[in-house]
Amino acid sequence: MRDLQRPGRSAVMAMNGICATSHPIAAEAAVDILKRGGTAMDAAIAGAVLLGLCEPQSTGIGGDCFALVSPAGCDDVLAFNGSGTAPAAADAADLRNKGLATIPLHSVHAVTLPGAVDMFCTLSERFGKLGLDVSLAPAIHYAEAGVPIAQRVAFDLAREAKVLQGASRRHYLHDDAVPVLGSIFRAPGQAEVLRRIARDGRDAFYSGEIAEDMVTSLNAVGGAHTMDDFADVSGMETTPVSGTYKASELVEHPPNGQGATAILLLNILKHFDIAGMDPLGAERVHIEAEAAKLAYDARNRFIADPDHTTRLDHLLAPDTAAKLAALIDPNKAMTAPATLGEAVHKDTVYITVVDKDRMAVSLIYSIFHGLGSGIASEKFGILFQNRGAGFTLQEGHPNELKGGKRPMHTIIPGMLRRDGRVEMPFGVMGGQYQPNGHARFLSNMVDFGMDPQSAIDAPRSFTDGGRLKVERGYSDKVRQTLADMGHDIEVPDVPIGGAQAIRIHQNGVLEGASDPRKDGCAIGY
Structure with a gap:
């Protein structure tokens, strides 16, 4: 329980x-x-699509989603992949021939096909009760009426609006000025798109006038996208991966998501007495940072499109973690293993919902970098993700850009089980940070006895691009100790990630937690 005399949030x-x-x-x-009798899926879709209007810098219908679902009445966890592919004509060789070593973040080459709408339609039909039109009604309303710009959104837009180009400036700026705190964001073009999807389903988005608007807009800036590419978009149900950390089972989305990285990281941490360390001390930060360097290096080597990820068993094997743990010096930072140039990002939205029948939904939804590619469709203002920047241009690599492939994805929903019982859907936003965030969140609870809200509130650190980012919640003494170990320390301007969770207690009580690093909250009834 938190100290009620200090600033903080109580669990809901x-x-x-x-x-x-x-x-x-x-x-x-x-x-x-939920109060209208909808399922957790009806509610999750309603909230997720609306987040594209509330946080347009982070997500939208031009992006992708992943979901883990535990249906009512059981403790199974199902995984759904709503990520789109590169257009059929895309080829890394073409970009290498142009002298490129990486895919430019804000170019049409980074725009993969948007998979989220297809997956929302699929999930609504399979797990919903009220119908897609009901789930989309709140987003349609707010797209027309407008949403006041919240504090974190204003902070992000001020940093990221410079990437907007062409029609996106008309759709996402106010007379070419960046929207500020308390100003109103409206998206009438998206309201019309959602109205047509509510009436006609996925085909309204992936064919006809809306698809033509997207294809024409992409082709106008050099894209190879076609109407056939959009018509062929199809999500898939897949099999989750899982691992144990003490008494908890962590269930993750499989590749092309990076969920296996969180399991590998925890498997490495098992070889150290994390519970015996100061939860806010330098020793824990150091060991976690070193383990993350090794786990992320393995991710960069192996995780790719599901049909091209061939070493998943190796990533999850205890022996792999043991060998990596043996490389860690408890007193000295290693040189960060080389990455392969895949882009990382900081902006995503996450939503979790549990209903009265205890269906649990863990859903994450993103346009990759802040404001995605910066390219929007001319008529309807659909902002395209730049998820294709997650591909590598390295010839022969499993994650090499090719038409029809899905890129390595940073977004990962999570689910915890204990003794076979689904206990907690949760997620940690923050792009590349997410596997580290999953591991830190679970360790905070398991090793240090924190409740979900305290585990989310606790300060974070993350080794990223050769620098160790340490939030202001840590002391100067901790930062100095880490620097003495050889870490290049940075206090980040932007908070590290954001998280939400819902614990399902054995007595049936639901406990919701939400990260103060974002504008949101948990709400129950």
Whole structure:
């Protein structure tokens, strides 16, 4: 329990249902759907799509999603991949011939096909009760009426709006000025798109006038995207991967997501007495940073499109973790292993919902970097993700850019089971940080007895690009000790990640937690 005399958030306790996400308007819309008799999936779709209007810098219908779902009445966890592929004509060799070593973040070459709408339609049909039109109604309303710009959104837009180009400046800026705190963001073009999807389903988005608007806009800036590419978009159900950390089982989305990286990281940490360390001390930060360097290096070597990831068993094997753990010097930082140039990002939204029947949904939804590619469709203002920057141009690499392939994805939903019982859907936003965030969140609870809200609130650190980012919540003494170990220390301007979780207690009580690093909250009833 938190110290009630210090600033902080109390957990949200409820019996019937909870939504936890990064914007209160989206959380409230999801709970309204639950109160109308909708399932957790009806509510999660409503909240997620609305987040594209509440946090347009982080997500939208031009992006992708992944979901883990535990249906009502069981403890199974199902995985759904709503990530799009590169257009059929895409080829790394073409970009190498142009002298490129990486895919430019804000170019049309980084635009993969948007997979989220297809997956929302699939999930609504399979797990929903009220219908897609009901789930999309809140987003349609707010796209037309507008959403006030919240504090974290204003902070992000001020940093990221410079990437907007062409039609996106008309759709996402106010008379070419960056929207500020309290100003109103409207998206009437997206309202029309969502209205057509509500009426006609996925085909309204992937064919006809809306698809023509997207294809024409992409082709105008050199894209190789075709109407056939959009018509062929199809998500898939897949099999989760999992690993144990003490008494908890961590269930993750499989490749092309990076969930296996979190399991590998925890498997490495098992070889150290994390529980015997100061939770906010330098020793823990150091060991975690060294383990992350090794786990992320393995990720960069092996994780790719599901049909091209061939070493998944190796990543998850205890022997692999043992060999990597043996490389860690408890007193000295190693040189960060070389990465392969895949882009990383900081912006994503996450939503989790549990309903009265205890269906649990863990869903993450993104356009990759802040404001994605910066390219939007001319008529409807659909902002395209730059997820293709997650490919490598290295010839022969499993994650090499090729038409029809899905890139390595940073977004990962999570789910915890204990003794076979689904206990907690959760997620940690923050691009490349996410596997480290999953491991830190779980370790905070398992090793140090923190409740979910405290585990989210606790300060974070992350080794990224050869520098160790250490949030202001750590002391100067800790930072100096880490520097003495050889770490290049940085206090980041932007908070590291954001998280939400819902614990399902054995007595049926639901406990929601949401990260103060974002604008959101948990709401229950």
